[in-house]
Amino acid sequence: MIVGIDLGTTHSAIGVVDSGFPILLADEEGKRIMPSVVWFGMDGAVEVGRKALRRQATDARRVVLSVKRWMGADTILENIGKTPDEVSAEILKELKRIAEWRIGAEVTKAVITVPAYFNDAQRAATKRAGELAGLEVARILNEPTAAALAYGLDKLKNKARVAVYDLGGGTFDLTILEMEDGVFQVLATHGDTRLGGDDVDAMICSWLSAGLEIPGYQRWRFLEEAEKAKRALSDLSEFTLRIPFYDGKNSLEKTITRLDLDAMTKGWIARSLKCCQQAMHDSGLSLNELDAVVLVGGSTRMPAVREAVAEFFQCEVDVTQHPDEAIALGATIQAGVMSGAMRKMVLLDVTPLSLGIETFGGLMNVLISRNTTIPCKAGEMFTNAADSQEKMAIRVLQGEREMARDNWELGKFEVMMEKLPKGHARVGVQFRIDADGILEVLARDTKTGKDTVINIASSAVNVDDAAVEEMVSASVEHAFEDMSERIFTEAKLKADELLPAVEMIMAQGLVEEHERGEIEAAVKEVKATMASGAANALKVAVQRLDSATEAAAARLVEKAMEEALERELGL
Ligand code: AMP
Numbered sequence: 001m002i003v004g005i006d007l008g009t010t011h012s013a014i015g016v017v018d019s020g021f022p023i024l025l026a027d028e029e030g031k032r033i034m035p036s037v038v039w040f041g042m043d044g045a046v047e048v049g050r051k052a053l054r055r056q057a058t059d060a061r062r063v064v065l066s067v068k069r070w071m072g073a074d075t076i077l078e079n080i081g082k083t084p085d086e087v088s089a090e091i092l093k094e095l096k097r098i099a100e101w102r103i104g105a106e107v108t109k110a111v112i113t114v115p116a117y118f119n120d121a122q123r124a125a126t127k128r129a130g131e132l133a134g135l136e137v138a139r140i141l142n143e144p145t146a147a148a149l150a151y152g153l154d155k156l157k158n159k160a161r162v163a164v165y166d167l168g169g170g171t172f173d174l175t176i177l178e179m180e181d182g183v184f185q186v187l188a189t190h191g192d193t194r195l196g197g198d199d200v201d202a203m204i205c206s207w208l209s210a211g212l213e214i215p216g217y218q219r220w221r222f223l224e225e226a227e228k229a230k231r232a233l234s235d236l237s238e239f240t241l242r243i244p245f246y247d248g249k250n251s252l253e254k255t256i257t258r259l260d261l262d263a264m265t266k267g268w269i270a271r272s273l274k275c276c277q278q279a280m281h282d283s284g285l286s287l288n289e290l291d292a293v294v295l296v297g298g299s300t301r302m303p304a305v306r307e308a309v310a311e312f313f314q315c316e317v318d319v320t321q322h323p324d325e326a327i328a329l330g331a332t333i334q335a336g337v338m339s340g341a342m343r344k345m346v347l348l349d350v351t352p353l354s355l356g357i358e359t360f361g362g363l364m365n366v367l368i369s370r371n372t373t374i375p376c377k378a379g380e381m382f383t384n385a386a387d388s389q390e391k392m393a394i395r396v397l398q399g400e401r402e403m404a405r406d407n408w409e410l411g412k413f414e415v416m417m418e419k420l421p422k423g424h425a426r427v428g429v430q431f432r433i434d435a436d437g438i439l440e441v442l443a444r445d446t447k448t449g450k451d452t453v454i455n456i457a458s459s460a461v462n463v464d465d466a467a468v469e470e471m472v473s474a475s476v477e478h479a480f481e482d483m484s485e486r487i488f489t490e491a492k493l494k495a496d497e498l499l500p501a502v503e504m505i506m507a508q509g510l511v512e513e514h515e516r517g518e519i520e521a522a523v524k525e526v527k528a529t530m531a532s533g534a535a536n537a538l539k540v541a542v543q544r545l546d547s548a549t550e551a552a553a554a555r556l557v558e559k560a561m562e563e564a565l566e567r568e569l570g571l
Contacts, residue, residue, distance in 0.1 A: 002109040002339040004331030009068040010169030013328035014095040017336030025102040038090045048094035072122035085125045089132035110135045111335040116142045116175045116189040144175035145184045146330025147296040160291040168297035170196040174276045176283045188283035190275040197299035201227045234301045298324040352468045358395040358404035361489035367431045379430035388419040400475035402482035411456045415443040437461030488535035518548045
């Protein structure tokens with residue numbers, strides 16, 4: 001098992017692939033996102049996350065925030081006496097503890113994300129932090145790549161280009177990736193390590209406290225309320241900030257609107273767009289060469305940010321993932337792919353279209369129907385259509401249409417069989433789809449026991465979504481004609497068998513006088529409906545002929561048995 005970790009500047013998260021699905025793990029409070037904050041007590045005690053954040057009010061000097069900014073630097077942090085990787089290790093240890101508690105097993109391996117612009121020293125420091133926390137770092141993954149994985153962009157075509165706009169609490173970066181043989185390459189990245197949601201909190205805070213005397217130790221309350229207002233304005237058009245007794249006697253109440261915030265943050269957003277411009281320039285691409293633009297980082301929840309980015313890139317931006325969970329989710333997917341846990345997902349895969357073979361009259365005979373969970377197998381017995389047939393052609397088909405010609409042919413082969421009268425041969429055909437979606441077709445002549453096995457090269461599971469959709473909608477569109485053609489074909493096959501048999505029964509004098517009229521009328525009706533092509537009418541006529549000749553057919557069987565018995569007894 002390998003876990004995926006987003007070791008962020010302001011927040012961190014951990015996930016694992018469970019039953020083929022990537023999930024983020026929540027702590028005891030049910031929170032999947034943990035503040036990247038560590039408090040080091042004088043006595044050596046350590047607290048991480050929300051607990052450490054609470055210490056900010058009482059013991060700010062011993063609280064470390066945004067340690068990621070220091071990664072790779074050869075420094076000892078003031079007041080704390082620790083290196084940045086040692087502090088990061090505490091965050092990782094806490095995440096590891098949460099994961100082990102949730103999973104109920106030891107966690108030893110991790111994929112950890114870093115910004116695309118991190119240099120070797122910063123990456124090495126991150127790896128070291130992992131090792132200090134007791135984690136073997138299976139891979140250091142670029143954050144924009146993780147985001148692209150979370151958005152499922154690895155399924156885009158080769159050479160697809162995506163832009164990842166990541167605006168978090170304290171940092172911003174824009175990365176342009178290009179898909180190369182299933183792996184994302186960084187084409188360009190540009191950012192600002194001093195641009196993030198914290199700036200907005202500070203802006204609201206100074207707007208709020210303008211002209212007021214605020215004691216230094218109360219400042220965190222203003223910041224907290226400012227952040228609350230900012231978040232609220234992502235959904236609401238106005239919010240009232242309240243800070244009771246901020247200086248012991250006075251209270252503050254002030255309403256801020258979305259428009260106020262938009263005006264305040266215009267320049268701040270423009271700074272991020274300048275980085276986008278630079279990155280686009282460095283990549284040498286024009287805007288219309290991008291296949292997707294995705295947003296990550298909590299600050300991209302701000303409507304003004306979304307609008308500005310969409311306008312800059314002149315396209316719709318994908319915001320379908322939780323902006324603050326996307327990177328951890330992508331790291332988890334990467335971890336799952338590396339450990340093999342993600343591949344198990346194939347087990348839950350289903351056949352997108354039905355699979356079968358062509359039978360008499362050009363009909364599709366389904367062996368495995370659409371949406372069957374793989375791996376799976378199914379089989380059926382078939383017989384010869386003509387006397388002394390030497391071989392049977394097996395056409396493997398995929399699709400939802402009733403007639404073989406309207407489905408896709410996946411493969412074709414022949415089975416040799418013993419020469420027998422029509423309808424006497426027995427050929428078993430079995431379809432087997434393994435966990436990788438490979439279809440194996442086995443055909444066996446039960447008389448000789450000889451097998452013919454072929455593997456179908458094109459996948460029975462990986463079918464282009466658009467093609468599946470087209471096939472399914474064609475089957476719906478043609479449902480009536482298709483069904484009527486099947487009914488007609490089946491009835492005609494039956495009629496082709498019945499008519500000569502009826503002739504023989506009549507010639508052998510097995511028909512009684514009172515039956516003759518009905519039989520002759522039924523024969524006439526079958527021939528007429530067959531010529532007219534009316535499916536249901538033919539079906540009814542065939543049924544009529546079948547029941548009209550039932551008694552005579554029974555007499556034929558009886559006679560044949562008597563003859564056989566006489567032969568056996570030598571009479
Ligand atoms: P991250 O570093 O990606 O976790 O982003 C954290 C930043 O996103 C912080 O500055 C948060 O205040 C900000 N943020 C989180 N939720 C929202 C929201 N609903 N609206 C605006 N900003 C938000």
